[in-house]
Amino acid sequence: MSVTDAQWARSEPLLPDRTPMRGGRWRDHRQVIDAIAFKCRTGTPWMDLPDHFGSWKGAHNRLRKWAADGTRERVFTALLAQADAEGDLEWVVAVDSTIVRAHTGTPPGPVKRGAPAGEPADHALGRSRGGPTTKIHLAVDSHCRPPAFVITPGEAGDAPAFEQVMARLRVPRRIGRPRITPDAVLADEAYSSRAIRRHLRRRGIRAVIPQPADQAANRKRLGRLGGRPPAFDREAYKQRNTVERCINKLKQWRGLATRYDKTATIYLAGLHLAAIFIWSAR
Template identity: 90%
Template sequence: KGAPADEPADHALGRSRGGLTTKIHLAADGRCRPLAFVITPGQAGDAPAFEKVMARLRVPRLIGRPRVTPDAVLADKAYSSRAIRHHLRRRGIRAVIPQPADQAANRKRLGQLGGRPPAFDREAYKQRNTVERCINKLKQWRGLATRYDKNATIYLAGLHLAAIFIWSAR
């Protein structure tokens, strides 16, 4: 008897300032509904989970198979890396990700070798709060906000259940 194949060895529990924590990385649509999520330990970085979330992303349509590439990805500064921007460009997805000050300073320091700054649409970025509101809706469930479950698969099942309720509401 062993752990299921998709069960992480550490059960996505990690140390952070508040003790044992879990991060939820998710993609949401414009109506604050979750489309895909991945859980990682609390101390894990945001950028490594990006491609996992994108691989699970399915944008529903009225007719036909779901789309696997959204029109644009709105993300915060934690997801600003060349690898992520290259991944999005390769798939034909518009990246709306602000550039952190240290990356801008490094590019400026390199001068002409630093290249052009990445495009950034301020108006489109104003819609990024939908992800934060989606996380807020998910964490209204007490079990998801505080993570009472030991196993990552059970916690993930709770996330899926909460997502079903969010999708079925109106």
């Protein structure tokens, strides 16, 4: 996968200057981004990158640097802001998660010296019967484009990570404060908890979440004490498939469908890169 001319025209002004603080000029940004995208798209080991991408070490070091200093996330956020300013960001979002199997060469372990700042102690890796796994929690707009990601160990529940995902939904605007509140949130029964409904109600966000059968039965058993059933817009809920379609789109990148990166910071940078390709192609 290579950056198209249209994608490059939208992304290039957001990248840092090619002259680093020390030393000579960096290699061309576009060539390096193509190399990183090829690696993430195919799952190819760094040392096996084709020769026309240049030194694999240069591409790997650029990815690490941009992940550590937040460049990748800033570009991603700037593209969201552009879409919002042009009226092309839908504020009805669907939330869900997906499990990613980690490669056997990425076992959980302590954070080592030299790891990126902010690297979680568990590297967002959890143990399961099949080996180490990571879970991607994401929000997606109605055009199957992701404005927010959170990664956790694979055994983490969906509901506890919900507020983290909502906290990552932050789109700067030219005038005034960033927008952080969608109009509605679509989610499946795993998110039907009092805490989540209370969180959305407090922020003035419409919840489109079905109530599981056991919760409905318990409410009926309590009679008047059980309260009224939560409102549910069945027609709006039909759009929840956008998050499943986005997950399918992300997992076309083999380096994201299987986690080969030892640090959560680098894996998250790969997710941001895939999202940058999606948003810059709108």
